[in-house]
Amino acid sequence: xxxxxxxxxxxxxxxxxxxxxxxxxxxxxxxxxxxxxxxxxxxxxxxxxxxxxxxxxxxxxxxxxxxxxxxxxxxxxxxxxxxxxxxxxxxxxxxxxxxxxxxxxxxxxxxxxxxxxxxxxxxxxxxxxxxxxxxxxxxxxxxxxxxxxxxxxxxxxxxxxxxxxxxxxxxxxxxxxxxxxxxxxxxxxxxxxxxxxxxxxxxxxxxxxxxxxxxxxxxxxxxxxxxxxxxxxxxxxxxxxxxxxxxxxxxxxxxxxxxxxxxxxxxxxxxxxxxxxxxxxxxxxxxxxxxxxxxxxxxxxxxxxxxxxxxxxxxxxxxxxxxxxxxxxxxxxxxx
Ligand code: 5GP
Ligand code: MN
Numbered sequence: 001x002x003x004x005x006x007x008x009x010x011x012x013x014x015x016x017x018x019x020x021x022x023x024x025x026x027x028x029x030x031x032x033x034x035x036x037x038x039x040x041x042x043x044x045x046x047x048x049x050x051x052x053x054x055x056x057x058x059x060x061x062x063x064x065x066x067x068x069x070x071x072x073x074x075x076x077x078x079x080x081x082x083x084x085x086x087x088x089x090x091x092x093x094x095x096x097x098x099x100x101x102x103x104x105x106x107x108x109x110x111x112x113x114x115x116x117x118x119x120x121x122x123x124x125x126x127x128x129x130x131x132x133x134x135x136x137x138x139x140x141x142x143x144x145x146x147x148x149x150x151x152x153x154x155x156x157x158x159x160x161x162x163x164x165x166x167x168x169x170x171x172x173x174x175x176x177x178x179x180x181x182x183x184x185x186x187x188x189x190x191x192x193x194x195x196x197x198x199x200x201x202x203x204x205x206x207x208x209x210x211x212x213x214x215x216x217x218x219x220x221x222x223x224x225x226x227x228x229x230x231x232x233x234x235x236x237x238x239x240x241x242x243x244x245x246x247x248x249x250x251x252x253x254x255x256x257x258x259x260x261x262x263x264x265x266x267x268x269x270x271x272x273x274x275x276x277x278x279x280x281x282x283x284x285x286x287x288x289x290x291x292x293x294x295x296x297x298x299x300x301x302x303x304x305x306x307x308x309x310x311x312x313x314x315x316x317x318x319x320x321x322x323x324x325x326x327x328x329x330x331x332x333x334x335x336x
Contacts, residue, residue, distance in 0.1 A: 002112050002127045004149055010087065010112075011150070014044040018085040018111070021138075022093035023100055024250065025055040027170025027205060029092045032116065032138040034062050035163030036089060039146050042155050048081045052099040056251020058208045062166065063159040071102045078102065085111040092138035092167075094122035094131070116141045120292065121302065133304075136179035139167025143187055158195030165196035170205060173258075177306070209252075216246035220256055227263065231327040232334045234260035237320055238273040257282045267334050268327075272320055279312045279319040289333055298326055 002010075019036055021029035033049045040047045041064075049068045059065070071078045082088065082105050094117045096103030106113065107125060115126040118135040130145045143164050147153040156164075168188060172180040175188065192198050219242065226235045236256060242248070253273060260269035261284045268289055271282040281299050283291035285306050292308035295301035301310020312319040327334070 002114075004128075007112075007114070007128055008150065011043065011045075014046065015086040016081075016084050016111075017045050017047045017087045017089065018082055019047060019049045019089040019091060020099060020102065020106065021049075021051060021091045022098045023052045025051050025053070025059070025092075026254065027059060028137045028139055028167040030055060030059045030062055030065075030068075031163045031165070031167025031170065032091045032142045033089075033163075034064050034068070035139055035160050035167065036091065036116075036142050036146075037064055037067070038157065038159035038163060039142075039152070039155050042157070048085075050078045050081065050102065052102045054250050056254065057249065058205055058251060059166075061204050062163055071100075075101075079105050082106055082109050082111075085109065087111055088113050090115045090117070090126065091142065092117060092119075094119050096123065096125055116145055119303065134179075136177065136181070136184050137168045137171035139164040139171070140184060140187060142167075143191070156191075156194050161191040161194040161196040162201060165191040165198065166201050166205065169198075169201060174202065174206075212246045212248070213252045216242070216248055216252065217256060217259070219246065221259060225260060227266070228324070228327065229265075231331060232265055232267040233270070233327055234263055234266045234268075235270045235272060235320065235323065236260050237316065238271070239316060240274045240276070243274075257284050260284075261286065268330075270323055272316065272323065274316040279314065279316050281310050281312065281319070281323070283308045283310075289330075294326060294330070298322065 017040055019033045021033045037047050037049050050071055051068060052071050054070050069078055088106055088111045090113060094115055096107055112127040113125060114128040116130045116138055118133055118138055120133055122131055130141050135141045146156060220236050224237050257269050257271035267286050269284045273280050283295060285291040290305050292303045292305055295303055295308040295310035299310025299312055303309050
């Protein structure tokens, strides 16, 4: 373990630093990582952001995106940077299995591991932790870390503010989830004052779909949506052939599960997709219903109560059948 004062002392001189985030990074993963990056480079550190995999095109406009290293595209370089780093920041995840092969390299590395995260059940691999499940986004915790732990609010410049606002906006469902407390709105207001152009950020992230993506969404809603009224549940399934037909890229499927949840009365929505190596599930729920419990218990995954994910090595049809077979166990909660 390392204390905040020891960490501050380390950060007082230029260090080699790696920032990493979870598999298939989303807006919060990239926003928190590039926000911390934009802060640390102002202090003279040598900083590398390494993602385990690629991430959606609609995040490529983020400041300093061109400096991001994707592990699967530069393994040797990534491993060398991890091994040389004095500090390794792990953002928006808390178990090393969430970053695939990169996780074992980080586990073995000598540098201090610093976790900034808001997911349940953190694994004990870190030397310093800025962690709270009450935060709506890892980006909120990065903001808090810079402002209140390091007392460096004056370094939250336009780039930092833009990235952190993006993370908070995307993970809070554009400020509509219960996690978007009044404190979160105050942070967002402060980030706007510090240079985040909220209208532009929203446009760049959400009004940036390809024609294919919109037609694919139409296909999912017209042809692939099943409503299970007996359980207040809805499922959208996607085959590998669908992905091919619509030329679907990383990130194009993000958010589609929310359409299923937007149906009147639906408490649990599942998005089940046939990826090349496995079948992936995304669950969303309303109220107290624990989507993460289903993912943890049956699909080797986890997440938040209302937004969770997991995977299955079974084929698509078997995974769908398995998901449906689980619903009776939760029937009373789903019908409440
Ligand atoms: P999504 O459905 O957008 O892929 O993921 C929603 C949330 O579920 C993520 O923020 C993450 O917390 C969690 N999650 C998704 N997939 C997995 C997984 O395979 N394992 C674990 N532990 N959590 C996941
Ligand atoms: Mn997050």
